[in-house]
Amino acid sequence: MSNDFSKYINRIGTDSVKWDSFAERYPGLDSKDCIPMWVADTDFRAPQEVIDAIVEKAKFGIYGYPKSKGDTFDKAVMNWIYKRHGWKLSKEWIVATPGIVPAINNAIQALTQEGEGVIIQPPVYYPFKQTITKNKRRTVENLLIYDHKSGNYEIDFDDLERKVKEPNNKLLILCNPHNPMGRVWSETDLRKIGELCLNNGVLVISDEIHSDLIFKGYKHTPLGMLDERMNQNNITAYAASKSFNLAGLQTSAIIIANEEIRKKYTNQLEINCMGSINIFGTLALEAAYNHGEQYLTELLEYVEANVDYAIDFAEKNLKGVRIIKPQATYLVWMDFRGTGLSADEIDGLVIERAKIAVDLGRWFGKEGAGFARFNFACPRSILEKALGQLKSAIDKL
Ligand SMILES: Cc1ncc(COP(=O)(O)O)c(C=O)c1O
Numbered sequence: 001m002s003n004d005f006s007k008y009i010n011r012i013g014t015d016s017v018k019w020d021s022f023a024e025r026y027p028g029l030d031s032k033d034c035i036p037m038w039v040a041d042t043d044f045r046a047p048q049e050v051i052d053a054i055v056e057k058a059k060f061g062i063y064g065y066p067k068s069k070g071d072t073f074d075k076a077v078m079n080w081i082y083k084r085h086g087w088k089l090s091k092e093w094i095v096a097t098p099g100i101v102p103a104i105n106n107a108i109q110a111l112t113q114e115g116e117g118v119i120i121q122p123p124v125y126y127p128f129k130q131t132i133t134k135n136k137r138r139t140v141e142n143l144l145i146y147d148h149k150s151g152n153y154e155i156d157f158d159d160l161e162r163k164v165k166e167p168n169n170k171l172l173i174l175c176n177p178h179n180p181m182g183r184v185w186s187e188t189d190l191r192k193i194g195e196l197c198l199n200n201g202v203l204v205i206s207d208e209i210h211s212d213l214i215f216k217g218y219k220h221t222p223l224g225m226l227d228e229r230m231n232q233n234n235i236t237a238y239a240a241s242k243s244f245n246l247a248g249l250q251t252s253a254i255i256i257a258n259e260e261i262r263k264k265y266t267n268q269l270e271i272n273c274m275g276s277i278n279i280f281g282t283l284a285l286e287a288a289y290n291h292g293e294q295y296l297t298e299l300l301e302y303v304e305a306n307v308d309y310a311i312d313f314a315e316k317n318l319k320g321v322r323i324i325k326p327q328a329t330y331l332v333w334m335d336f337r338g339t340g341l342s343a344d345e346i347d348g349l350v351i352e353r354a355k356i357a358v359d360l361g362r363w364f365g366k367e368g369a370g371f372a373r374f375n376f377a378c379p380r381s382i383l384e385k386a387l388g389q390l391k392s393a394i395d396k397l
Helices: 047-062 070-087 101-112 129-134 157-165 187-199 259-271 279-291 291-319 343-353 380-395
Strands: 093-096 117-120 138-141 146-147 151-156 169-175 203-207 234-238 252-256 322-324 329-333 371-375
Touching: 047 279, 070 093, 070 252, 070 279, 093 101, 093 259, 101 169, 101 203, 101 234, 101 252, 101 259, 117 129, 117 157, 129 138, 129 169, 138 146, 157 169, 157 187, 169 187, 187 203, 203 259, 279 291, 291 322, 291 329, 291 380, 343 371, 343 380
Parallel strands: 117 138, 117 169, 169 203, 203 234
Antiparallel strands: 093 252, 146 151, 234 252, 322 329, 329 371
């Protein structure tokens, strides 16, 4: 391996949300004795080519207003998405936006009215709901179904059909792959979702931020690639931030093939004064997409090995804990309900006793109570320490 992901890099005191501000969220915990495995960034350095590109630009010393995104940005996005997923994008579909949550926020404002329904599929990345609520839209929940036997989550299509048929519901925010449990939606699922939305006047935002992080045996399908009609009813959100650890550079590539929708979206960006790009963000995305393939291959191998290690450890040592094996992402959804503890006790077990800062399951929707989302994008030594702390906490029950 040319990238050494096993190396521990001290991030304490580097203005990292994950390492420096969890005490605000988890009173009583501090960086000295707690392992942060919550926020979805990695504890790894970005690819060297990204670092070099940023350093080179930084050395210039003038950081004035940039012109709008150029050909190199579009080319990098188009090549990457084609190489990774086989989807041929047109240059004019690509809109650079400062981050994906801001893009979703902007799309909600541009394409729905106050009081209208926006469908999400909990348990799901909780900023979706926060964004809907802050914009005074109505959150409509199409709950995923948990199959205990397979440990898989499935879409409740009967319920989704009912929800898309309600005339007040205008938008679905799809998470593919799905955060928190790393589910890669199949082509069959996506076709069904696409058809249901298309036939009932519901627009889809397909958040594909985790689509680089697909494990062996699975394949990511962009919803917009399936069918031109669906592409015209779809906004797809990509970013290099999860895979290459660039979240602090706040840059995303939003794909909108439908010209009318794109105009409304870009107009809203201007209203929100968000039309400008970050010079380092676009540069980093380009360097990552142009040169990051080997890094990504090695990252996936490392993270998958972390997942396998943890599953094996849990089977042998963590009584009552089930790790839902992710098909994608470094985010790992763990079911603690087999411990027999209440949901509140489970939160206390992980946070206060094991001293691991995680995203609590209930943040993703009430169905997530009793679960926790761990971030495994860390050196193995950190993971081993965390699992050891979890074992001690469980053994003491
Ligand atoms: C599904 C999903 N969408 C969006 C984001 C955040 O994107 P951004 O930082 O570009 O707003 C995350 C971060 O964890 C995520 O998991």
